[in-house]
Amino acid sequence: xxxxxxxKLAEAVCDxxxxxGFFQVINxxxxxxxxxxxxxxxxxxxxxxxxxKSKFTKENSLSRNVRFGTSFSPRAEKALEWKDYLSLFFxxxxxxxxxxxxxxxxxxxxxMNKSKTMVRKLLEYLAKNLNVKELDETxxxxxxxxxxxxxxxxxxxxxxxLTVGVGRHSDVSSLTxxxxxxxxxxxxxxxxxxxxxxxxxxxxSFVVNIGDAMQILxxxxxxxxxxxxxxxxxxxxxxxxIFVNPKPESVIGPLPEVIAxxxxxxxxxxxxxxxxxxxxxxxxxxxxxVDFAKIRS
Numbered sequence: 001x002x003x004x005x006x007x008k009l010a011e012a013v014c015d016x017x018x019x020x021g022f023f024q025v026i027n028x029x030x031x032x033x034x035x036x037x038x039x040x041x042x043x044x045x046x047x048x049x050x051x052x053k054s055k056f057t058k059e060n061s062l063s064r065n066v067r068f069g070t071s072f073s074p075r076a077e078k079a080l081e082w083k084d085y086l087s088l089f090f091x092x093x094x095x096x097x098x099x100x101x102x103x104x105x106x107x108x109x110x111x112m113n114k115s116k117t118m119v120r121k122l123l124e125y126l127a128k129n130l131n132v133k134e135l136d137e138t139x140x141x142x143x144x145x146x147x148x149x150x151x152x153x154x155x156x157x158x159x160x161x162l163t164v165g166v167g168r169h170s171d172v173s174s175l176t177x178x179x180x181x182x183x184x185x186x187x188x189x190x191x192x193x194x195x196x197x198x199x200x201x202x203x204x205s206f207v208v209n210i211g212d213a214m215q216i217l218x219x220x221x222x223x224x225x226x227x228x229x230x231x232x233x234x235x236x237x238x239x240x241x242i243f244v245n246p247k248p249e250s251v252i253g254p255l256p257e258v259i260a261x262x263x264x265x266x267x268x269x270x271x272x273x274x275x276x277x278x279x280x281x282x283x284x285x286x287x288x289x290v291d292f293a294k295i296r297s
Contacts, residue, residue, distance in 0.1 A: 021225030041107035145247030173211030
């Protein structure tokens with residue numbers, strides 16, 4: 001991302017957001033040791049004894065912002081996904097210090113903090129292309145008012161053809177910043193052909209994808225990308241996504257700057273927490289969640 005010609009870089013980011021809904025980022029300024037450390041911390045957490053990890057389940061966790069779980073939505077899933085996860089919703093450094101697991105707390109916080117400059121720069125590029133002149137406090141709250149980090153673990157699956165790591169879905173975020181390990185398994189659906197495209201891991205890179213909130217805010221100019229993770233029969237896999245979201249209480253809808261020239265709004269205004277609640281109430285089902293915000297003709 002460090003480029004002498006920043007205008008061309010911004011143009012490439014916005015073009016990818018419109019045509020693909022995702023892109024890979026290198027030269028992003030996040031030190032390699034920070035990435036290696038958070039990956040090692042992820043392995044450390046999932047290598048803990050079951051009784052240690054169980055302290056962070058919904059039933060046992062001392063904070064509703066820290067959640068260990070298996071699969072996605074067990075009550076709603078037709079086939080369970082082959083994945084364990086630790087979900088960490090960031091409220092404050094103090095709250096994280098108190099409630100996040102000790103074996104991964106410091107590494108995850110450093111990963112989040114060292115990524116913020118890159119995240120803000122990407123959002124500035126995308127916002128400027130939507131006629132938003134600056135990312136002031138109000139806009140910052142709308143685009144990146146809350147952060148959630150997942151530590152994902154995909155164990156070796158004895159029958160990978162019978163299940164998935166993660167079913168096809170788009171994210172509810174503004175942006176998702178994904179750190180993959182070298183194993184791979186991520187596939188995205190091409191917006192033009194509808195075919196699934198494997199995203200091979202590039203060492204030291206991030207995969208960035210557009211989320212539903214950004215699609216709604218841009219009135220459909222930027223497209224959230226449908227993606228999935230295939231189960232693996234020979235290797236354990238990890239990934240560490242940062243979900244960059246509006247504040248839960250934010251109202252998301254097409255930005256005034258986008259529809260100022262008379263463009264018809266495609267989406268209605270919705271409270272972001274209502275949108276997220278709708279997403280988590282059901283099984284993964286592609287991009288159907290975004291229809292929740294569509295204006296019915």
